[in-house]
Structures are given as structure tokens and as C-alpha cells.
Amino acid sequence: MKIPKDYLEKIKVKDIMNTDIVRLKPYQDMRSIQEIMRIKRIDAIPIVDDIDRLVGLVTVENVIVALVNGDLNSPCGKYMVKDPKCLSPDNTLYEALIRFRQFRYGRFPVIDNEKKVLGILSTKDVVLNLVDVEDIEGTITQEPKEENILTLEFPVLGGDFALAGMASSNIKKALQQLGISVDILRRVAVVTYEAEMNIVIHAYRGVLRVKVTPEYIEIIAEDEGPGISDIELAMQPGYSTAPDNIREMGFGAGMGLPNIKNSSDELKIESEVGKGTKVYSKIYLKRDK
Numbered sequence: 001m002k003i004p005k006d007y008l009e010k011i012k013v014k015d016i017m018n019t020d021i022v023r024l025k026p027y028q029d030m031r032s033i034q035e036i037m038r039i040k041r042i043d044a045i046p047i048v049d050d051i052d053r054l055v056g057l058v059t060v061e062n063v064i065v066a067l068v069n070g071d072l073n074s075p076c077g078k079y080m081v082k083d084p085k086c087l088s089p090d091n092t093l094y095e096a097l098i099r100f101r102q103f104r105y106g107r108f109p110v111i112d113n114e115k116k117v118l119g120i121l122s123t124k125d126v127v128l129n130l131v132d133v134e135d136i137e138g139t140i141t142q143e144p145k146e147e148n149i150l151t152l153e154f155p156v157l158g159g160d161f162a163l164a165g166m167a168s169s170n171i172k173k174a175l176q177q178l179g180i181s182v183d184i185l186r187r188v189a190v191v192t193y194e195a196e197m198n199i200v201i202h203a204y205r206g207v208l209r210v211k212v213t214p215e216y217i218e219i220i221a222e223d224e225g226p227g228i229s230d231i232e233l234a235m236q237p238g239y240s241t242a243p244d245n246i247r248e249m250g251f252g253a254g255m256g257l258p259n260i261k262n263s264s265d266e267l268k269i270e271s272e273v274g275k276g277t278k279v280y281s282k283i284y285l286k287r288d289k
Contacts, residue, residue: 005094008092008093008094008097009092009093009094010092011092011093012089012090012091012092012093013087013088013089013090013091013092013093013096013110013121014089014090014110014118014119016093016121016125016126017087017089017110017118017119017120017121017125018119018120018121018122018125019118019119021042021045021046021117021119021120022036022040022042022045022046023045023046023047023048023052023117024036024045024046024047024048024058024076025047025048025049025050026047026049026055026056026075026076026077026080027075027076027077028047028075028076029072029073029074029075029076030058030062030063030066030067030071030072030073030074030075030076030078030079031072031073033045033058033063033076034063034067034072034177037060037063043059043060043106043107043150044057044058044059044060044106044107044120044122045057045058046109046117046120047076047077047080048116048117052116052117053114053115053116054084054086054109054111054115054116054117055080055082056076056077056080056081056082056083056084057080057081057084057109058076058079058080058081059081059106060150061150061151062076062079062080062081063079064150064152064174065079066078066079067173067174067177068170068173068174084108084109085099085103085105085108086108086109086110086111087099087108087109087110087111087121088110088111088112089110089112089118089119093126096108096121096126097126100123106122106123107120107121107122107123107124108120108121108122150178150211150212150213151209151210151211151212152170152171152174152209152210152212153207153208153209153210154166154167154170154171154207154208154209155167155205155206155207156196156199156200156205156206156207156208156223157200157205158199158200158201158202158203158204158205158206158223158225159200160200161200164196164197164200165193165196165197167192167196167208168189168192168193168195168196168208171188171189171192171208171210172185172188172189172192175188175210175212175217178212180212180217180285181285184217184283184285186263187263187264187283188210188217188219188263188283190259190260190262190263191219191259191260191263191264191281191283192208192210192219194255194256194257194259194260195208195219195221195256195260195279195281196208196221197256198221198223198256198257198277198279199221199223199225202223202225202226203223203224203225203226203276203277204223204224204225205223205224206221206222206223206224206225206276207221207222207223208220208221209221209222214285215284215285215286216265216282216283216284216285217282217283217285218280218281218282218283219279219280219281219282219283220278220279220280220281221277221278221279221281222276222277222278222279223276223277223278224275224276225276225277226273226274227271227272227273227274227275227276227277228269228271228273228277229273231269231271234257235257235258235261236258237255237258257269257279260279260281263281263283264281264282264283265282265283265284266280266281266282267279267280267281267282268280
């Protein structure tokens with residue numbers, strides 16, 4: 001379904017924004033904000049000064065950063081997004097959708113001329129019912145559930161055994177705080193640890209990325225390294241290309257990819273010799289998937 005531009009220009013942000021929102025002060029600690037988000041089932045809270053003017057925005061991503069840093073008792077002013085991008089109540093829905101696409105945010109505070117918060121407009125409010133939206137450059141295609149995706153991302157340096165396992169440990173802590181079940185946590189921990197160690201052992205550098213949705217958790221491990229010449233062979237238990245010095249340290253036993261496969265509901269591996277490898281693992285939150 002395509003919605004004409006002139007129709008979108010007739011709808012104002014003030015007509016569809018959410019006005020039932022929480023507003024907090026910069027001294028509010030991150031732990032309290034985390035609990036408010038959990039109870040209210042929201043993923044962003046405007047931060048205002050003493051006369052209710054917007055000074056920042058705390059998102060669930062900011063809470064995750066504070067959690068990973070072990071710093072939930074700090075005031076939210078330390079972690080909030082300062083001077084966030086905003087919408088005006090008189091902006092049209094067409095203008096709002098352009099902003100959503102431009103900045104890739106899940107929500108925008110709506111403020112008046114005095115910077116006082118009037119509401120929040122999120123993709124949940126407008127985009128879930130729009131499949132294709134025409135604009136002057138073409139068609140915008142929106143993913144209906146993008147609003148509910150939380151992404152955690154950690155860089156991993158090849159050969160850095162001193163910090164090996166740190167990324168997977170931080171991911172586990174964050175997911176525990178989100179209330180992920182013990183069984184799912186165990187499987188995610190196996191996948192993230194083995195994927196992280198593969199980067200440390202075999203690659204020059206890489207990134208470990210975890211996407212959390214209401215239906216599944218996806219782990220993506222992408223590296224720059226020698227690549228895998230024979231993926232089928234690499235999937236065999238005990239097969240390893242790790243050098244002897246790595247094996248003497250107790251790593252590189254050849255069980256990394258088999259363990260990832262056993263803990264995943266879906267697994268895809270892409271690799272190019274001389275460039276690197278990308279591993280996609282998906283774990284459904286309900287096993288019947």
C-alpha cells in the first residue's frame with residue numbers, strides 16, 4: 001500500500017503524538033529510570049529542567065551503557081542524549097517520516113517554541129501501519145518491529161587475550177537485566193563467547209553485535225581476517241587452524257563453530273578468504289519457533 005504525500009501532509013504531529021509521557025530531571029539516577037522503563041514499558045524518557053524545558057533524552061540504549069559500566073547509580077545527566085533531535089507539534093506526518101528515515105531514530109520528543117515537552121512521536125505511533133510511503137526521492141519502506149529492536153555492539157581486537165570474553169560477559173549482564181530466561185541466556189552466552197574467541201584467535205579485529213527483539217535474539221560476529229576456505233570442514237568438531245602457541249594457552253580446540261551451531265536455532269556463515277568472516281546466529285525466545 002502506498003500513501004500519497006498530500007495525505008501525509010494533512011496530518012499534524014500534534015494529532016498523533018503520545019502525550020501521556022514521563023518527564024524526569026537530570027539528577028534522577030539511571031537505576032530508577034531503568035525500573036520506570038520496565039514498569040511503564042517505554043524505551044525513552046525526556047529529561048527537563050526546573051521549568052520543564054527539554055535538556056536531554058534517556059533511551060533504553062543509554063540504560064544499557066550504564067548497566068555495562070556498572071554505573072546505574074549515576075544521575076541520568078551523565079548518560080542522556082543532550083540536545084536531542086525534536087519535532088514541532090505543527091510538523092506534518094510527511095516531515096516526521098523524513099526525519100525518521102534521515103536519523104534512524106525510534107522516537108522524537110515533540111516540543112513547543114519554548115522547548116517545553118508536549119509529547120513523543122515514535123514509529124510505534126505512525127509507521128507500524130505504513131508499508132510504503134512515497135516521498136520526493138522515492139519510496140520509504142519501514143520495518144514494523146524496528147521500534148522494538150535493541151542492539152548491543154562491542155568491538156573485539158584480534159590477539160587481545162587479556163580482554164577475551166569481556167564482550168560476551170557484558171552482553172550476558174545486559175540480557176540478565178532485561179529478564180531473559182536462564183535457558184536463553186546460557187545459549188546466548190555460548191554463542192557470544194565462542195564467536196568472540198574466534199575473532200580473538202583468528203582475526204585482526206572484529207565486532208560482536210547482538211539484536212534483541214520480542215521474538216528472537218540475533219548474534220552477528222563480523223571480523224577482518226584470513227577468512228574460512230572450507231566452511232563445511234571448519235564446522236567439524238576438533239578441526240582448528242589455530243597455531244600451536246594458541247593451543248598451548250588452552251584455546252583453539254576446534255569446538256567454536258560446532259558449539260555455536262548447537263546453541264543456535266538458525267545459523268548462517270559467510271566468509272571470503274583474505275577478507276574475513278561473518279557469522280549470523282539466531283535464537284528464538286520461544287522454542288516452538
